[in-house]
Amino acid sequence: MSENERIRKIIEILRKEKKNWDVPVVSLMAQTGSDPFKILVSTVLSLRTKDKVTEEASNRLFQVVKSPEDLLKLTEEEISNLIYPVGFYRRKAKSLKEIAKILVEKYGGKVPSTIEELLKLPGVGRKTANLVVTLGFGKPGICVDTHVHRIMNRLGYVKTKTPEETEFALREKLPKEYWIEINELLVALGQHICHPTSPKCSQCPISGLCPKVGVKRRR
Ligand code: SF4
Structure with missing residues (x-):
């Protein structure tokens, strides 16, 4: 079987299976019609934070904040209180305030739509930038987080040491039609079956x- 055939089969299976799994929180927000600003903010909140906590914090924040201008009006302390208990909430409040200032002053209150421009924003790494361009703007991009990196290596589809290397390897190899959805599928698989330690291979579709x-130890 060719590599393209194998990855196509894997994706077809995971598309069917994902109906039984919780959808990762940021994809869920995109499906409910969120705008690039909300995708950006909720992705920043989601780093090192459980999906449920991110979802609740995002909902609290978005009741008060609808735009970068709204965010800029809040103090760091007010933002902290709204997003608590996401991981590193004080640092994220500071980043969000700085991001809002840049968006208002440099981009007329809009979120930039290229990875290069997004990477200039404080607290925004490749994962966040890729998620914003793919989910917020529907442009090609591959969001590689620890789940995508780990599973793609276990599948032997890439042989890489960091998520960033994986992103570039996938840009070379993965058919473009799968770029946007691969994150959602592999994050769901990683959260439910293909755990970092002791993956549940016996239950894996x-x-x-x-x-x-x-994989040294598996169930
Ligand atoms: S759970 Fe096991 S079989 Fe499934 S993707 Fe992970 S390593 Fe492969």
């Missing part, structure tokens, strides 16, 4: 297509 590269 793609086990027959996975060489389990580097």
Whole structure:
């Protein structure tokens, strides 16, 4: 079987399976019609934070904040109080305030639509930038977080050491039609089955297509 055929089969299986799994929070927000600003803010909030906590914090914040201008009017302390208890909430409140200032002053209150411009914003790394361009603007991009990085290596589809290397390897190899949805599918698989330690290979719907590269202990 060719690599393209194998990845196509994997994606087809995961598309069916994801109906039984919780959808990662940022994708969920995109499906409910969120704008690039909300995708950007909720992705910043989601780093090192559980999905449920991110979702609740985003909802609290978006009841008060609808735009970068609204965010800029709040003090860091007010933002902190609204987003608590997301991980590093004080640092994220500071970043969000700075992001709002830049968006208002430099971009006329709009979120930029390129990875390069997004990466200039404080607290925004490649994962966030890729999520904003893919989910917020529907442009090609591959959001590689720890789940995508780990699973793509276990599948033997890439052989890389960091999420950033994985992103560039996937840009070379993964058919473009899968770029946007791969994050959602593999994050769901990673949260439910393909855990960092001791993945549940015996319950995994793609086990027959996975060489389990580097997996030492599994269930
Ligand atoms: S078979 Fe195991 S290692 Fe491969 S994707 Fe499934 S859970 Fe992960």
